[in-house]
Amino acid sequence: MNILVFNAGSSSLKFSVFRAGHEDAEELFKGSYERFRDGKCEFRFRHGETDERGTASIAGIDQAVEAIPAVLERFGLTVLDAVGHRVVHGGARFSAAIVLDDAIVAEIDTLTPLAPLHNPANLGAIRLCRRLWPDVPQVAVFDTAFHATNPPFATTYAVPKEWRDAGLRRYGFHGTSHKYVAMRAAQEIGVPASDLQIVSVHLGNGASVCAVNRGKSMDSSMGMTPLEGLVMGTRSGDVDPGAFGFLGRRFGLSTQEIETALNNDSGLKGLTGSSDMRDLEDRAAKSDLDAQLAIEIFAYRARKYVGAYAAAMGGIDAVVFTGGIGENSPSMRRRICDGLEFMGLRLDHDRNQSVHLANRAAPQIQAYGSRVRVFVTETAEQLMIARETAAALTLPAPVNEEIPVAVSARHVHLSASAVETLFGPGYQLTPAKPLRQPGQWAAAERVALAGPKGRLERVAILGPVRPRTQIEVSRTDSFALGIDAPVRESGKLDGTPVVTIAGPAGNLVTDGLIIAARHIHTNPTDAARLGLEDGEYVDVRIGDADRGLTFARTLIRVGANSFTEMHIDTDEGNAAGIGVGDGEEGEILQEAATVRSHSAG
Numbered sequence: 001m002n003i004l005v006f007n008a009g010s011s012s013l014k015f016s017v018f019r020a021g022h023e024d025a026e027e028l029f030k031g032s033y034e035r036f037r038d039g040k041c042e043f044r045f046r047h048g049e050t051d052e053r054g055t056a057s058i059a060g061i062d063q064a065v066e067a068i069p070a071v072l073e074r075f076g077l078t079v080l081d082a083v084g085h086r087v088v089h090g091g092a093r094f095s096a097a098i099v100l101d102d103a104i105v106a107e108i109d110t111l112t113p114l115a116p117l118h119n120p121a122n123l124g125a126i127r128l129c130r131r132l133w134p135d136v137p138q139v140a141v142f143d144t145a146f147h148a149t150n151p152p153f154a155t156t157y158a159v160p161k162e163w164r165d166a167g168l169r170r171y172g173f174h175g176t177s178h179k180y181v182a183m184r185a186a187q188e189i190g191v192p193a194s195d196l197q198i199v200s201v202h203l204g205n206g207a208s209v210c211a212v213n214r215g216k217s218m219d220s221s222m223g224m225t226p227l228e229g230l231v232m233g234t235r236s237g238d239v240d241p242g243a244f245g246f247l248g249r250r251f252g253l254s255t256q257e258i259e260t261a262l263n264n265d266s267g268l269k270g271l272t273g274s275s276d277m278r279d280l281e282d283r284a285a286k287s288d289l290d291a292q293l294a295i296e297i298f299a300y301r302a303r304k305y306v307g308a309y310a311a312a313m314g315g316i317d318a319v320v321f322t323g324g325i326g327e328n329s330p331s332m333r334r335r336i337c338d339g340l341e342f343m344g345l346r347l348d349h350d351r352n353q354s355v356h357l358a359n360r361a362a363p364q365i366q367a368y369g370s371r372v373r374v375f376v377t378e379t380a381e382q383l384m385i386a387r388e389t390a391a392a393l394t395l396p397a398p399v400n401e402e403i404p405v406a407v408s409a410r411h412v413h414l415s416a417s418a419v420e421t422l423f424g425p426g427y428q429l430t431p432a433k434p435l436r437q438p439g440q441w442a443a444a445e446r447v448a449l450a451g452p453k454g455r456l457e458r459v460a461i462l463g464p465v466r467p468r469t470q471i472e473v474s475r476t477d478s479f480a481l482g483i484d485a486p487v488r489e490s491g492k493l494d495g496t497p498v499v500t501i502a503g504p505a506g507n508l509v510t511d512g513l514i515i516a517a518r519h520i521h522t523n524p525t526d527a528a529r530l531g532l533e534d535g536e537y538v539d540v541r542i543g544d545a546d547r548g549l550t551f552a553r554t555l556i557r558v559g560a561n562s563f564t565e566m567h568i569d570t571d572e573g574n575a576a577g578i579g580v581g582d583g584e585e586g587e588i589l590q591e592a593a594t595v596r597s598h599s600a601g
């Protein structure tokens with residue numbers, strides 16, 4: 001599948017063409033237009049061995065969008081199967097990528113006032129593509145989506161209820177970038193992101209810092225709009241909202257005028273006349289005091305947020321720099337890190353100076369002995385957008401990961417008091433056969449189950465003892481017993497039916513009879529490798545060509561020491577044509593389901 005990706009930022013238009021297969025998306029072409037000034041801009045096109053740079057007579061991002069079809073034509077990239085668009089603001093409505101149609105485009109349009117520097121260009125690209133290629137599916141990938149996990153105490157402004165009810169809240173942006181670079185750092189460290197506390201520092205023309213706490217965005221410096229937080233190219237970042245009153249009284253400015261000035265004429269541009277960090281660094285080197293102060297303010301604000309997010313998460317393992325400035329300015333990285341030694345972060349100045357970022361490298365630039373790691377890596381917004389676009393459009397496809405499947409025959413887990421009732425006071429079960437889940441075993445003893453319709457003999461007991469007795473049978477078993485058992489997750493036993501367990505020393509009448517919901521046990525390492533999270537549901541394909549089945553809604557249960565294995569019951573095994581001890585394996589299908597259900601409703 002060939003996917004064209006648009007990434008319109010506030011100062012640049014980046015676009016790529018990817019070939020997406022089962023493995024990953026491969027970037028065939030990468031282009032950019034940036035440094036727009038005096039009706040011109042710089043472009044760069046990379047395709048195979050070709051690397052073209054030059055100046056084009058293109059005045060702004062909207063015009064650059066219009067120029068792209070001709071560029072694609074020139075490079076022979078005319079076969080497109082999908083288009084992925086960066087959309088900066090997704091509001092509260094869009095927390096995942098979505099396939100575009102008229103209604104969705106109209107909804108995105110309503111968010112334009114909340115991202116005035118971005119959404120118009122994002123929509124411009126969407127409309128152009130819908131006009132040029134009406135039959136090619138298009139997907140929007142939102143900057144805000146990664147921050148959907150932010151807790152209410154991070155997203156709520158302390159303002160009147162009526163305003164909050166009307167939707168005044170924090171969202172956060174650059175999510176695609178923060179997600180990618182945090183994941184990239186975790187990969188380099190070799191520890192699942194779910195075990196790490198990472199501060200991601202995206203410094204482009206727009207800039208934000210994100211607290212990625214155990215793999216999830218917890219907070220970020222941008223707010224309801226991409227204006228809050230850091231000093232940016234043309235944006236002020238944090239200012240006292242009291243400024244509105246002052247500016248109204250002093251200059252008679254309207255809210256609209258103040259908003260526009262804070263978005264377009266502030267930040268580095270407001271401080272120096274130029275929004276471009278390269279200009280500022282050149283000028284600062286020539287002793288330009290405005291440029292020097294602007295650089296100091298920029299670094300100081302970023303450093304404050306790094307410290308704040310370490311405190312917010314209660315720890316920090318790594319800082320990752322990315323974005324045009326974060327990737328390319330060693331002096332800015334040094335200024336931000338200077339003074340953070342107190343929290344165990346020490347930079348190695350030589351490493352910081354000699355960063356090379358080809359081929360998605362993520363070099364570490366902390367000093368030996370620094371407790372906090374410091375990474376620099378090129379952001380990969382387009383790659384992420386291509387992946388999400390492919391996922392949103394592809395039916396579940398095997399990820400080539402085989403998971404052992406175990407068919408669990410009926411069994412019971414007993415409490416200590418149940419063991420005594422069934423086997424006599426002080427009785428201890430005899431571990432006879434270890435199970436694949438560490439520490440668990442099948443006992444030598446057996447019990448019988450009795451219901452109004454019938455009895456099941458020689459039912460296995462799995463040890464060790466548990467706080468509560470649980471009896472797991474198949475639907476067929478429940479018919480045999482004459483008891484209607486519910487499908488439940490292990491441990492969720494409230495309101496479950498009563499059954500009689502018969503042992504050599506006595507009978508126990510107890511609730512806890514369930515049909516165990518199918519599930520996959522896994523551990524944090526395997527979960528990270530497989531892209532799984534505790535509590536989520538996946539589809540799994542099992543079985544041979546004749547009777548193979550896809551089991552939908554299979555629960556993921558991550559345990560610190562679990563052996564990765566899927567558990568189904570005998571009815572499910574029979575249906576898929578596999579039996580106990582068959583050594584069958586299942587394939588997890590990609591979790592496109594959540595994304596697809598969005599586009600349906």
Ligand SMILES: Nc1ncnc2c1ncn2[C@@H]1O[C@H](COP(=O)(O)OP(=O)(O)O)[C@@H](O)[C@H]1O
Pocket residue numbers: 009010011012203204205206233275276277278279281323324325328329
């Ligand atoms: N070599 C460099 N040194 C310092 N700053 C740089 C360098 N290269 C790019 N930048 C800065 O990166 C910023 C643009 O970042 P980028 O991520 O490309 O922008 P956008 O937010 O539009 O995607 C500009 O301020 C630019 O000056």
Ligand SMILES: CC(=O)OP(=O)(O)O
Pocket residue numbers: 008009010011088118143173174204205206207226
């Ligand atoms: C959200 C945002 O500010 O994006 P960019 O940095 O691309 O302008």
Ligand SMILES: [Mg+2]
Pocket residue numbers: 009010204205206
């Ligand atoms: Mg950007």
